Amino acid sequence: MKAFYTDHFVLPLPAGHRFPMEKYSRLREFVGELTGVELIEAPAASDTQILYAHDPSYLIKVIEGKLSPQEQKEIGFPWSEKMVERSRRSAGATIAACKTSLTEGISVNLAGGTHHAYRDTGSGFCVFNDSAIAARTLQKEVNPKLKIAIIDLDVHQGNGTASILQHDPSI
DSSP, X not given: OEEEEOTTSOOOOOTTOSSOTTHHHXXXXXXXXXXXXXXXXXXXXXXXXXXXXXXXXXXXXXXXXXXXXXHHHHHTSOOOHHXXXXXXXXXXXXXXXXXHHHHHSOEEETTOXXXXXXXXXXXXXXXXXXXHXXXXXXXXXXXXXXXXXXXXXXXTOSHHHHHHHXXXXXX
C-alpha cells in the first residue's frame, strides 16, 4: 500500500501554538514500520487542481501572502511560504492517494482531511479543502462520470466540503 506523507513540510509556528504539528512525523514513523507500506513524498497540487474547488481570488491571496489578519486567525496559522507549500502538498497527497486507490485498490494520505476550508476562505487549520479538490480532480482528470462519496465524521459535519460541493449531485 502506498502512503503519501507531508510531515517534513513543517510550518514555522510560534512557540506554544496549539496545533500539534509533530503528530504527522510520529504517524509516518509508525506507519513506516508496518509491512507492505511504501512511503511516498506527497506531490504538490497545481493551481488548476486547487481551482477546481477554490475561488481564484482566494488562491491568489494565499499564494501572494495577502490574507488579512482575520483570515489568518480563521485558518489558525500565520501566513508563510511554508504554509502555502504544505497546504499544496496536503491536497496533492489526497489527489495522489485517490488516483492510486483507483488503480491499486487502496492508498492513504497521512495528513489529509483539510475539510474545513471553504471555496473562498480557510478555516480550522485548513487552507485548501483536499477532499473537494481531490474529488473534482478525479472527475476532471480521470473520469468525468465518476461518482464520489465523501464520508466526513467530524463534529462539524463537513462544513467546508459540504459548502463547496452542496450543488454537485455527482459527489
